[in-house]
Amino acid sequence: MPINRREFLFRGVGVATVSALVPRFAVAGARFFEESLVPGAAARVLVVVELAGGNDGLNTVVPYTDPLYSGTLRKNIGVPAASVLDLDGTLGFNPVMTGLKSLWDAGRLAVVEGVSYPNPNLSHFTSRDIWHTADPALAQRRGWLGRWADVALAGNGNPLCGCAISQSLPRTLLADKVVFPSFTNLAAYAYATDGQNSSDAANQITGFVAENSVQHEIETRNALIGGVARDAASSSATLKQVTSNYVPKATYPNNSLGNALKLCAEIINGNLGTQILYVTYGGFDNHASQKAAHDNLLKAVSDSIKAFFDDLDGQGKSSNVLLMTWSEFGRRPQENSSLGTDHGTSGVHFVAGSAAIRGIYGPPPSLSSLDRNGNLTWQTDFRSYYGTVLRDWLKADADAILGKGYPNLGFVNAAYV
Amino acid sequence: MSITWDREAAAHLARRAGFGATPAELDSWVQAGLDATVDRLVNYGSVDNSQLENDLQALTSFVPPATSPIYDLSRIDGVRRWFLHRMVFTKRPLEEKMTYLWNLWWTSGITKVQGVTLMHNQNKTMRQYALGKFDDMVVAISQDPAMLIWLDNAQSRAGRPNENYARELMELFTLGVDKYTQTDVTEVARALTGWTVQGYTSADSYNGAKFFDNVAQHDNGSKTILGQTGNWNGRDAIRIILEDQDNRGSVSGRFVASKLWTFFAYQDPPDWIVDELTDVYVSSGRSIKAMVEHIFRMEEFYERHSRKVLVRSPVEYVAASLKQLEAKTDMSVPVSDLIAMGQALFDPADAKGPEGDMDWINTGTTFARASTTNKFVTNRSTTGTRIDVNALVAGKTLTTPTDVVNALTDRFGLADVPPQTRADWAKYVDSNPDGSRGYWKNEPARVDVKVRGLLHLMLTSPDYHLC
Numbered sequence: 039m040p041i042n043r044r045e046f047l048f049r050g051v052g053v054a055t056v057s058a059l060v061p062r063f064a065v066a067g068a069r070f071f072e073e074s075l076v077p078g079a080a081a082r083v084l085v086v087v088e089l090a091g092g093n094d095g096l097n098t099v100v101p102y103t104d105p106l107y108s109g110t111l112r113k114n115i116g117v118p119a120a121s122v123l124d125l126d127g128t129l130g131f132n133p134v135m136t137g138l139k140s141l142w143d144a145g146r147l148a149v150v151e152g153v154s155y156p157n158p159n160l161s162h163f164t165s166r167d168i169w170h171t172a173d174p175a176l177a178q179r180r181g182w183l184g185r186w187a188d189v190a191l192a193g194n195g196n197p198l199c200g201c202a203i204s205q206s207l208p209r210t211l212l213a214d215k216v217v218f219p220s221f222t223n224l225a226a227y228a229y230a231t232d233g234q235n236s237s238d239a240a241n242q243i244t245g246f247v248a249e250n251s252v253q254h255e256i257e258t259r260n261a262l263i264g265g266v267a268r269d270a271a272s273s274s275a276t277l278k279q280v281t282s283n284y285v286p287k288a289t290y291p292n293n294s295l296g297n298a299l300k301l302c303a304e305i306i307n308g309n310l311g312t313q314i315l316y317v318t319y320g321g322f323d324n325h326a327s328q329k330a331a332h333d334n335l336l337k338a339v340s341d342s343i344k345a346f347f348d349d350l351d352g353q354g355k356s357s358n359v360l361l362m363t364w365s366e367f368g369r370r371p372q373e374n375s376s377l378g379t380d381h382g383t384s385g386v387h388f389v390a391g392s393a394a395i396r397g398i399y400g401p402p403p404s405l406s407s408l409d410r411n412g413n414l415t416w417q418t419d420f421r422s423y424y425g426t427v428l429r430d431w432l433k434a435d436a437d438a439i440l441g442k443g444y445p446n447l448g449f450v451n452a453a454y455v
Numbered sequence: 456m457s458i459t460w461d462r463e464a465a466a467h468l469a470r471r472a473g474f475g476a477t478p479a480e481l482d483s484w485v486q487a488g489l490d491a492t493v494d495r496l497v498n499y500g501s502v503d504n505s506q507l508e509n510d511l512q513a514l515t516s517f518v519p520p521a522t523s524p525i526y527d528l529s530r531i532d533g534v535r536r537w538f539l540h541r542m543v544f545t546k547r548p549l550e551e552k553m554t555y556l557w558n559l560w561w562t563s564g565i566t567k568v569q570g571v572t573l574m575h576n577q578n579k580t581m582r583q584y585a586l587g588k589f590d591d592m593v594v595a596i597s598q599d600p601a602m603l604i605w606l607d608n609a610q611s612r613a614g615r616p617n618e619n620y621a622r623e624l625m626e627l628f629t630l631g632v633d634k635y636t637q638t639d640v641t642e643v644a645r646a647l648t649g650w651t652v653q654g655y656t657s658a659d660s661y662n663g664a665k666f667f668d669n670v671a672q673h674d675n676g677s678k679t680i681l682g683q684t685g686n687w688n689g690r691d692a693i694r695i696i697l698e699d700q701d702n703r704g705s706v707s708g709r710f711v712a713s714k715l716w717t718f719f720a721y722q723d724p725p726d727w728i729v730d731e732l733t734d735v736y737v738s739s740g741r742s743i744k745a746m747v748e749h750i751f752r753m754e755e756f757y758e759r760h761s762r763k764v765l766v767r768s769p770v771e772y773v774a775a776s777l778k779q780l781e782a783k784t785d786m787s788v789p790v791s792d793l794i795a796m797g798q799a800l801f802d803p804a805d806a807k808g809p810e811g812d813m814d815w816i817n818t819g820t821t822f823a824r825a826s827t828t829n830k831f832v833t834n835r836s837t838t839g840t841r842i843d844v845n846a847l848v849a850g851k852t853l854t855t856p857t858d859v860v861n862a863l864t865d866r867f868g869l870a871d872v873p874p875q876t877r878a879d880w881a882k883y884v885d886s887n888p889d890g891s892r893g894y895w896k897n898e899p900a901r902v903d904v905k906v907r908g909l910l911h912l913m914l915t916s917p918d919y920h921l922c
Contacts, residue, residue: 163566167804179805197818206794207819209804219819226795227822230829232911235904237888242908244890245883246825249916252875258764260917263816267917270818 081358083306084431085315085346086183086210087295089339089365091322092162094332094379095386096371098135099149099402103128106405111371115329115378125149129402134337137344138388146347147390148449151400153423154384154416158367162323162381165366170209172424172440182424183314184213185439186432191216191313197269198277198305200314203298208316218314219270224281224301228274247271273310280308287352288345293338295319299346307353322365326376339363343390360391360431360450364420371405372412383409384416387423393431393454399447422447458757460489466868467762470922471719472496472751473548474774477781478866489752497586497748499547507545511537525785531565534575535793535800536786542774543784553585553747554578555770556718558800561596561628562808563605565801570661573601574801586744589711589736593629593693600652600664606806609651609664613674616644621692623806629696631710635681642678646692649673697741708733712746719750721764722812728755763871763921766812769796769824771922776828776914777840779867781847784840788830795823816920828914832907844906845899853897856884859909867913876916884909 122130368385
């Protein structure tokens with residue numbers, strides 16, 4: 039039986055007691071964490087971008103030469119063929135996606151087509167959990183990157199070895215032996231103080247660290263809670279320090295994804311040993327009047343990712359960063375009578391970074407052979423998508439994490455160093 | 456054997472049987488004695504709670520030109536606010552603590568249930584049967600529309616049984632893992648076929664759904680459940696499950712005993728405690744009230760090793776803070792902040808619900824808790840969640856920094872913190888902006904700064920995350 043988190047933390051009591059008075063993550067400690075990481079994978083960062091709500095793949099990577107697309111399925115909300123940003127003569131980006139197109143042109147973007155899983159579930163709730171856990175049977179509690187972290191990151195002691203820029207921890211990052219913090223912005227990842235007495239703020243923070251450093255006569259959970267609080271305070275101070283003078287080398291669009299990716303860039307640039315960053319961007323459940331709203335979302339995604347890599351390029355930090363997107367499903371090929379689209383099956387996803395190999399992976403879904411719900415029949419198992427990242431980017435035992443082996447899609451340069 | 460009934464013991468009981476007590480409540484508990492206090496806690500039906508009900512009546516109604524009530528029960532946040540309000544302002548703490556326990560026990564989530572009224576009604580059902588016979592609770596929940604949707608029994612039909620609820624009924628709710636076989640799951644699912652819902656109209660919401668025993672969809676064949684064969688229906692299946700015995704006695708009794716002790720006292724109860732509580736379960740005819748009352752009268756419950764060993768969930772942390780700060784609140788911030796602390800009340804991620812304990816505590820949730828209580832103690836406006844800082848120290852000696860600390864520890868059940876913690880707090884009270892000492896004077900402006908800051912430190916100390 040695998041060790042559960044409670045047992046793990048309980049066994050950790052002794053350690054926490056011994057070190058109760060020692061800050062576990064001092065500002066000067068960042069280098070220590072880098073040195074303690076697995077060689078080879080040490081410097082690598084994976085950024086996961088969740089497009090929540092179910093992104094419409096057909097209006098993202100448009101099969102603009104297929105007459106079924108413009109003539110039948112997307113008569114009203116389709117992207118005009120003349121406007122697409124052509125990729126290969128048959129597929130083209132939605133014209134708002136100039137940012138991703140420039141990454142494509144630079145050879146730093148892979149497009150993964152037709153991704154789903156057997157018997158696709160059309161519920162946001164269920165399909166999201168399937169994607170988070172990489173398990174269509176939903177027998178896994180932990181997320182797919184949580185299972186990776188339990189092997190790769192357990193015991194490294196770095197409270198910022200990964201984090202989610204989101205309101206609560208996404209299940210993808212749920213692990214037994216590692217607890218990733220989540221926060222929506224840097225201000226939220228700090229000990230809140232009295233806003234009307236800012237001159238007392240330093241005293242309040244000092245008091246917080248002090249009260250969480252006291253040894254109790256009987257140590258129960260108080261020692262563990264104190265240890266977490268000290269980790270929080272020191273990692274917050276570190277983050278504040280590395281981000282306080284941050285000057286981005288690109289202009290991020292002013293939306294929540296742009297802000298979140300900017301924060302990711304600040305963290306990466308801070309050399310904190312952070313290996314996983316997770317960002318959620320929502321609003322893709324476009325059942326009605328889809329066109330303008332969806333174009334805005336795609337533009338935000340495209341511009342934000344482009345700005346993120348421009349910024350990292352400028353900082354000299356882009357070479358060890360890979361970004362991947364996912365969404366719980368694509369949408370139904372036939373537009374609905376409200377000028378929107380309903381829940382579908384397979385979708386298209388992007389992998390960006392210098393280690394990404396430009397190309398279109400997986401056959402684009404056929405618009406003529408739909409399933410009984412009128413949805414796309416899927417072609418590429420999402421575990422192949424995850425497995426390729428695990429194996430070739432994170433250098434992990436992908437088969438063990440995913441339960442068995444899935445074909446490698448080859449979009450990551452495995453020889454990349 | 457004897458239990459020392461003092462202020463510390465009363466505060467311990469108040470944390471466990473409710474969401475903590477105010478100093479005035481503790482005064483009355485100490486004076487009443489243990490027996491009378493436990494009597495009053497468990498026989499809450501005779502405690503007048505009309506003030507709460509009247510307040511909630513007003514808070515859930517509205518008069519134009521207002522467009523919605525303060526607690527809008529047609530929205531899940533309104534139900535959350537209504538429930539949290541009950542926890543903080545009830546005169547029957549155990550009633551709400553039990554309802555909260557059942558909420559964790561059975562789960563059900565609005566994301567899947569898609570019916571706010573159904574979630575609200577389920578909560579009322581849990582309150583109605585909170586201290587009743589376990590059998591009645593199991594039947595009521597098994598026929599509860601939100602549960603029927605949450606775990607899919609609503610779709611279970613003769614010939615096409617859905618095993619989801621049948622499995623969780625035994626694994627998560629009554630017997631525990633490995634106490635049944637896959638055959639039992641299939642057979643219980645068959646017995647439960649036909650228990651479904653009807654009466655809702657909209658495809659987007661199940662509001663209006665009522666329990667419906669669809670006999671036409673019930674599997675009337677013979678079933679063998681936990682070794683007993685017959686043409687069992689849902690009630691039969693529940694009875695057989697609850698009566699199941701193994702070589703250690705009542706299987707459901709041990710399961711319920713262990714869960715109750717873990718919730719009210721500490722984790723991993725030794726066998727003798729499980730045995731003792733299982734005996735109460737059996738001899739009382741599976742009465743939850745008898746078991747809970749027994750716990751509150753056990754010497755073991757009051758031992759030092761039973762105290763401050765449970766991690767408060769975000770809901771418990773927020774409710775206790777509001778109660779012990781004697782805050783005024785519309786429950787807006789408390790409810791909206793719960794997600795950042797990691798608890799989606801009425802919306803758990805899965806049928807098992809949150810793991811609890813140290814799973815609640817990470818660096819992000821630590822800051823989230825601190826952020827919320829900071830809002831409580833620093834809001835100086837006349838709306839929203841706010842405190843009367845002067846009332847909290849009224850009549851107290853505040854001459855020295857230590858006086859200030861001593862004026863507040865009892866209120867939050869922190870009288871037992873280590874001397875070093877008291878010293879750290881006093882140092883905070885006496886610290887100038889540049890960190891040097893000598894700041895403290897008992898004057899209104901300094902009270903306003905340092906008492907608020909100290910309250911926040913107390914609420915973010917390790918001790919206050921425990922109960």
